[in-house]
Each structure stands twice: as C-alpha cells, then as structure tokens.
Amino acid sequence: MSGHLDNDIVIAAPLDLVWRIANDVERWPELFVDEYAAAELIEVDGERKVFRLTMVPDEQGRQRSWVSERITDPERHTVNSRRVETGPFLYMHIFQHFAEIPGGTRVRWVQDFEVLPEAPFTTEQVADRIGRNSLAQLLRHKEFIETEAALA
Template sequence: MEEHMAATSGTTGFTLNDLRGVLRKAAGDTDVIDGDIIDLTFGALGFDSLTMLEIAAVLDSEYQVKDPESVIQTGRTSREVLALVNGASGVGHVDNSVVIAAPYDLVWEMTNDVSSWPELFSEYASAEVLGRDSGTITFRLTTVPDENGAQWSWVSKRSMDKENGTVRAHRVETGPFAYMEIFWEYRTTAQGVRMRWVQDFHLLPEAPLDDAAMEERMNHNTVVQMARIKKRVEQRAGRA
C-alpha cells in the first residue's frame, strides 16, 4: 500500500466531507453516505465496480487526483482513500493503549460519560452535550487555557457500541484539521480492561503544526491523559 500512496496524488486537505460529496455524485443521494462510513468497505456500502469507476472519474475531474483508478483499487475504505489522496506524508496516525485494573462496565461508563470529562481529563475545561440520538452523542469540548491564555473549542460526534467495545468519533467542527477521526476499543484481559485510542487526522496547510509535529504532541498528551484516567478509574473501582 505504501508504494501506491507515494505514487498517487499530491492533493492535500481532502476531507471526509469532500469524499462524501464525491460518493454522492457517483452513487446518487443515499442515506448510507451520511452514516459512519470511515471504516466500511465500499462493497459493504453497496458500491459496484461501475460506481467505483464513477468515483475515480469525480476524483479526477474535481480534485485532479493523480491515478484515481489506482486510488479506488487500493483504497478499500474511506479512511484508506483519504490517506491515499492526501499522500503518505500528509496523514497523521496515533495509536496508544493502557490497561485499567477495573471492571469493564465501570471503565466503559466512566470513560464514555462525556459530561464528566472535565474531571476525568486534565485538558478540558468544559464538555457540553448538544444532542443524543440512540448510541450517538454530539457535544462541544473546550480546552483549559494554554500558557498564553488561549482556549480551543470544537464540536464532535461520538457513536458508542458497548456490546462490541468500540467507539467511533469525528470532529464536526474541524478547525485546523482537514479531518480528525477517532476510534476507541475496549478489550477485557487477565490484567483488566485494555483501552486503546486510535486517532487519524490531517492538518490543513495553514495550521501552525504539520502532521508529524501533531503526532508527537498527541502521543505525549495521550500517555498523560491515559495515566490520569487509569488512576481515577482504579480508585473508583477500589472504593466500590
């Protein structure tokens, strides 16, 4: 896959919403395109070979993607197509995990109670729930002031599947990001619950950091936040 990524496109800043528009033009206005499609294969979305050729044609005509046929042949999912179109050097990826010695139900409930995140995380000043729809929540996060007194705020959407131990989220208000897609996974082990966070993103050209610098910052901060969460959940488990 890396060979294809290096050989396909010089386009940057191609977002998931851009891709939704491409899919809609190629496949028609179907509700499935507005769903959580980031890791679904195009076959699972119901796209046949002719539709995939239409997708390649739109990528070529509207985004001048180099070798779009290779992109749609190699990219099996929206995530992979985003990576291919943006180029190997234009994609950020962070993958971290921690084992929490506490019952699954407690780990799940504490880490998915978005309204309590300002107490659970040290980086958030507030978390405002804007709406709920079945297992999906829309919310606004605001960070604590940085060393210069600046705060950042954005809206995200989060879909939770407790039975399968997965959470998928993305920024609705992307700010400096072309896109930010987040995947959380929970797995029970002999030592406790292994909580894994995967973040895939691409920063816009005008952003103050590039993807590599943001990866370094996220990796550092994720370790700090996971350690804090582990301590708080295990303390709660001990009291229980």
C-alpha cells in the same frame, strides 16, 4: 501527510466500569487532567452524542473549543468519534476499543488526522504533541478509574 497514533493501557477495573466512566462525556473535565474545562452535550440520539469540548486556557490564556460526534457500540465495546468542527484539521478521527482481559480492561485509542496546509503547525508536530498527551491521558484514566473502582 496524515498522522496515525495507536496507544493502549490496561486499567485494573471491570470492563463495565471502565466503559461507563470513559464514555461519560460530561465527566471528561474531571477525567482528562489539564485538558478540558467544559464538555457540553448538544444532542443525544441513542448511542450517538454530539458535544462541545472547551480546552483549559493555554499559556497565552486562549481557550479553544470545537464540536465532536461520538458513536458508541456497547456490544462490541467500541467507539468511533470525529471532530465536526475540524478547526486546523482536514479531519480528526478517533477509534477506541475496550476489552476485558485478565487483570482488568485494555483501553486502546487509535487517532487518525491530517492538518490543513494553512495550519500554523505540521502534522508531525501535532502527532508529537497528541502522542505525548494521549499517553499522559491514558495514565490519568488508569489512575482515575482504578481509584473509582477501589471506592465502589
């Protein structure tokens, strides 16, 4: 069984600023609150970035890490990304779209994934966790980027 999540938020900031901050992978530990301890670029080839994300330690002190690939399309303001090191997932794909609208920029995240049968959790459990976390992180993006826009 696959998981599918589709969330969005409007950020009261210009498209170019939202795009620039949201796609600055090296700033993700600052942008994603209580999520990433480190974001290390491994390879950059034009609009394609390969990078390692390391999570903040969980309640048991474990830190998870994986490699992802992200391809940005600045003309369409879209991003396609996927986990290269899939860990407990059969696949994890994320599509993002940024659109200028009255009052700011609409940011949309679409996440499609499936966990491996031997994973210690179900797709439904992951969908619930990712769903809650995505909404919290979108709110964090809004707060962070709107603050940056006010300072600019």
